[in-house]
Each structure stands twice: as C-alpha cells, then as structure tokens.
Amino acid sequence: MKRVALAASMVFGQLFGTSAFAAGDHGSEAEAQDMVKRAVALIHKLGPEDAYKTFRDNPGTAFNDKDLFPFVYDYNGNGLVQPKNKRMEGKNMIALKDVDGVPFVKNMIDIVKLKKKGWTSTYRFPNPVTKELATNKTYCEDAGGDTLVCVGVYVNDGAK
DSSP: OHHHHHHHHHHHIIIIIHHHHHHHOOOOHHHHHHHHHHHHHHHHHHOHHHHHHHHHHOTTSTTSBTTBOOEEEETTOBEEEOTTOGGGTTSBOTTOOOTTOOOHHHHHHHHHHHHSEEEOOOEEEEOTTTOSEEEEEEEEEEEETTEEEEEEEESSSOOO
16 A cells, blocks of 8 residues: 555656646746857857757756757747747747737847847746746847747746
C-alpha cells in the first residue's frame, strides 16, 4: 500500500508540480535581454539552421530557462522558430493581434527595423504553460539576414 501511495504522489508531483513551478518562476527583463544576445551570437556562430535547432530541441537548457525562450521572425512576419507553439512556424504572423487589437508581431519587427533592438509595449497573449491570458512585453534584436530574435517576459502573473 505504501508503494502505491508513493507512486501516486510521485506522479501527482510530476504532473502538477512542474507546471506550478514553471508558471510561478518568471524570467526577468535582464535575463530576457541576455538570452536574446546569446541567441544572436549562436546564430552568427553556427548559422541559422543549427542555431534554430538548438532553440527548438533543447528544453531545460540555456535557451529554455524558467519561462524564457527565444523565438525568431523574419522581417515579413514569418515565424521561423517558436519552441512553445510550433504551429506558428512557417506561418506569416504579421497581422496577429492580441485581444486588445495590438499588432504585437508587427511592433516587434518595426522596433528592430528602426532601432536594431528594443522592447515592445505590453500586449496580452496566452501563457504557453498555464494557457491563461497574460500581459507580456518582448525584447528583440536584429539577427542579420532580415531576421529578429525575441524573448518575452511577463509583466504580471495574468491579465483578465
């Protein structure tokens, strides 16, 4: 009986403990900026395809830390890398708007085209872990070849 209880508690912890930890452990603005800089450097070192594979295929690494992960668009708004929502890869997202009508992908691209790097204004988008609507802002930098690398941070734990 003790083994069943122990096994059940381990399964429960794996199912619910990990998500609870991930949902509550948010990365900072400084960590997001650092991750973008490291991602851009990796693209220049390995080339886009190998770097993109690293971003996609390595959960729990330096490119998937807390709730931070890099995503990549080209200047036309095509999703090149989106580790937490692979359905967005290969699709043009330039017209994507949040629930308030903010064209956040277009804003990311415009900032990078104008300044080469910078933060977006806030927008609301579902948290990939909790699936709840959350307020975000995103730091992006030019990665060369008409692409940009971005990492978003949560401004608070959720927005209704």
